[in-house]
Amino acid sequence: MRVVETFEATRALSEGRTGLVPTMGFLHEGHLSLIEAARDANETVVVSVFVNPLQFGEPDDLASYPRDLDRDVSLAAEAGADVVFAPDESYMYPVRPKTSVSVAGVANDMEGAHRPGHFDGVATVVAKLLSGVQPNAAYFGRKDAQQLAVIATLVDDLSLPVHIVGLPIVRESDGLALSSRNVRLSPAERARALVLSRSLFEAAGSFEAGESKAGALTGAVRAAIAASGDIEPEYVELARARDAAIVDEAVEGEYFLAVAARVGATRLIDNITLDADHGSADRGIHLTGPSMLYEEG
Amino acid sequence: MRVVETFEATRALSEGRTGLVPTMGFLHEGHLSLIEAARDANETVVVSVFVNPLQFGEPDDLASYPRDLDRDVSLAAEAGADVVFAPDESYMYPVRPKTSVSVAGVANDMEGAHRPGHFDGVATVVAKLLSGVQPNAAYFGRKDAQQLAVIATLVDDLSLPVHIVGLPIVRESDGLALSSRNVRLSPAERARALVLSRSLFEAAGSFEAGESKAGALTGAVRAAIAASGDIEPEYVELARARDAAIVDEAVEGEYFLAVAARVGATRLIDNITLDADHGSADRGIHLTGPSMLYEEG
Numbered sequence: 054m055r056v057v058e059t060f061e062a063t064r065a066l067s068e069g070r071t072g073l074v075p076t077m078g079f080l081h082e083g084h085l086s087l088i089e090a091a092r093d094a095n096e097t098v099v100v101s102v103f104v105n106p107l108q109f110g111e112p113d114d115l116a117s118y119p120r121d122l123d124r125d126v127s128l129a130a131e132a133g134a135d136v137v138f139a140p141d142e143s144y145m146y147p148v149r150p151k152t153s154v155s156v157a158g159v160a161n162d163m164e165g166a167h168r169p170g171h172f173d174g175v176a177t178v179v180a181k182l183l184s185g186v187q188p189n190a191a192y193f194g195r196k197d198a199q200q201l202a203v204i205a206t207l208v209d210d211l212s213l214p215v216h217i218v219g220l221p222i223v224r225e226s227d228g229l230a231l232s233s234r235n236v237r238l239s240p241a242e243r244a245r246a247l248v249l250s251r252s253l254f255e256a257a258g259s260f261e262a263g264e265s266k267a268g269a270l271t272g273a274v275r276a277a278i279a280a281s282g283d284i285e286p287e288y289v290e291l292a293r294a295r296d297a298a299i300v301d302e303a304v305e306g307e308y309f310l311a312v313a314a315r316v317g318a319t320r321l322i323d324n325i326t327l328d329a330d331h332g333s334a335d336r337g338i339h340l341t342g343p344s345m346l347y348e349e350g
Numbered sequence: 351m352r353v354v355e356t357f358e359a360t361r362a363l364s365e366g367r368t369g370l371v372p373t374m375g376f377l378h379e380g381h382l383s384l385i386e387a388a389r390d391a392n393e394t395v396v397v398s399v400f401v402n403p404l405q406f407g408e409p410d411d412l413a414s415y416p417r418d419l420d421r422d423v424s425l426a427a428e429a430g431a432d433v434v435f436a437p438d439e440s441y442m443y444p445v446r447p448k449t450s451v452s453v454a455g456v457a458n459d460m461e462g463a464h465r466p467g468h469f470d471g472v473a474t475v476v477a478k479l480l481s482g483v484q485p486n487a488a489y490f491g492r493k494d495a496q497q498l499a500v501i502a503t504l505v506d507d508l509s510l511p512v513h514i515v516g517l518p519i520v521r522e523s524d525g526l527a528l529s530s531r532n533v534r535l536s537p538a539e540r541a542r543a544l545v546l547s548r549s550l551f552e553a554a555g556s557f558e559a560g561e562s563k564a565g566a567l568t569g570a571v572r573a574a575i576a577a578s579g580d581i582e583p584e585y586v587e588l589a590r591a592r593d594a595a596i597v598d599e600a601v602e603g604e605y606f607l608a609v610a611a612r613v614g615a616t617r618l619i620d621n622i623t624l625d626a627d628h629g630s631a632d633r634g635i636h637l638t639g640p641s642m643l644y645e646e647g
Contacts, residue, residue: 060511064511151453151507151593152453152454152504152507155451157449158448176449177507180451181507181509184508184509185508185510185511206448210448210449210474210478211477211481212357212481212482214358214481
């Protein structure tokens with residue numbers, strides 16, 4: 054496996070069908086499931102590792118975002134990557150970029166409303182990564198369900214010849230969705246954070262039992278979170294998977310039921326995918342033991 | 351030569367190094383000079399013909415924009431194109447696109463100030479054409495000098511692996527810059543429009559004689575236009591070629607001295623490139639007889 058710092062070097066190492074897994078590093082089993090899926094379907098697998106400052110609204114969140122490139126490189130290699138593209142910020146943004154990519158509508162609510170400018174930063178860096186690497190397919194986790202809708206819309210609208218693949222959330226055995234930010238949680242916060250996934254699973258059960266109304270589903274999540282104590286969700290919404298439009302009812306196709314909340318100083322998001330055609334919910338993949346996020350470095 | 355309506359078909363016909371000449375059709379010798387330059391440097395030459403509604407602010411301007419695809423196809427073929435990509439609007443924009451690409455700063459003044467939204471429309475369609483066709487090089491005329499700066503900035507910022515080539519303005523023998531919109535001018539308007547290029551040439555002469563101050567150069571243009579009668583310029587500015595920043599003096603590198611004005615109902619733009627390193631002005635290429643815009647259809 055090779056570690057490179059430029060798009061030119063990345064393209065030069067890309068032979069045949071190329072799959073890109075864009076990450077901000079500090080990899081966990083969620084990222085590894087993307088790399089493995091890319092490995093199965095492509096001749097070349099590129100993992101990008103870049104903490105994109107454009108998508109951070111809060112300087113503290115950017116500064117404290119966990120980073121460990123050596124760890125990422127060895128995990129990516131084990132999972133089957135051929136190339137790790139780990140550019141410097143001065144390469145990605147030699148000057149503050151004048152160009153920004155915005156996706157209207159899809160990016161307005163939920164994360165868009167609570168993190169102003171976030172999705173412009175995401176759309177701009179993803180457009181740059183897809184333009185610079187020119188992969189045939191790119192792989193994203195469904196934990197960022199709204200981000201996935203933003204990226205799919207961007208790719209359609211700009212006619213980027215890349216197939217966007219969204220893959221299930223990977224969770225700790227107790228349900229907590231994997232996130233690089235989880236390492237910032239204290240043990241007590243880690244325990245309190247569990248209510249997010251537990252409340253979504255309760256709603257998933259009621260969806261599978263026939264409840265399709267947003268009010269009932271989001272109400273169940275809110276009630277479970279309120280019952281647990283001191284976590285105040287930023288939002289709980291039912292949205293269409295394709296375009297992140299908030300809906301009143303899950304009637305046809307795919308939806309996600311999403312929640313965001315701060316646990317201590319750490320902002321967490323989670324969601325479950327609801328398939329209205331089959332009345333089924335995708336609770337993601339549960340690990341059988343603690344994730345690698347808790348391994349000693 | 352092949353005429354196709356999809357990006358997939360365009361890419362399938364692109365062998366080896368590919369040059370793209372993006373146009374809105376109704377080709378003239380200016381476009382043909384771009385196609386010929388692309389022919390000299392590439393194995394495949396693609397000419398796109400698409401009147402992009404996103405970049406028109408005025409419905410009348412869009413509706414009256416001249417179109418003749420049969421004429422464009424035969425002219426493109428004669429000039430050496432391999433592929434004409436002439437998509438339907440319903441292919442380019444099956445739904446109103448949610449994604450928009452903006453280039454801050456470069457796009458703010460001059461055309462940006464007088465045609466709100468214009469450059470967002472240009473940047474979005476050019477990003478889409480470059481993403482969909484994936485050329486190695488793309489060719490643009492310097493008549494749209496600010497557009498060229500917008501596109502070069504976009505390509506840098508989004509790391510699009512394409513070389514942007516800007517080529518000299520082609521003019522009628524009497525100096526009028528070629529524009530598809532010229533066909534809308536009455537004979538009397540056609541005669542009045544000449545003051546735009548004539549005033550720029552006067553300023554070019556004073557630049558070559560040592561005048562580098564914006565005030566003197568734009569003042570010379572304004573005075574010549576005012577002396578000629580009833581044309582009121584929308585703007586006259588000296589701007590840096592690289593980023594279209596309006597400057598007070600041409601001190602180092604390339605600049606353009608630009609003018610926009612309505613002649614009757616038709617809005618025209620023109621400019622000359624000033625090379626401050628050599629003290630020289632590029633007045634463009636003058637045809638020896640009437641351009642093909644005046645040929646009977």
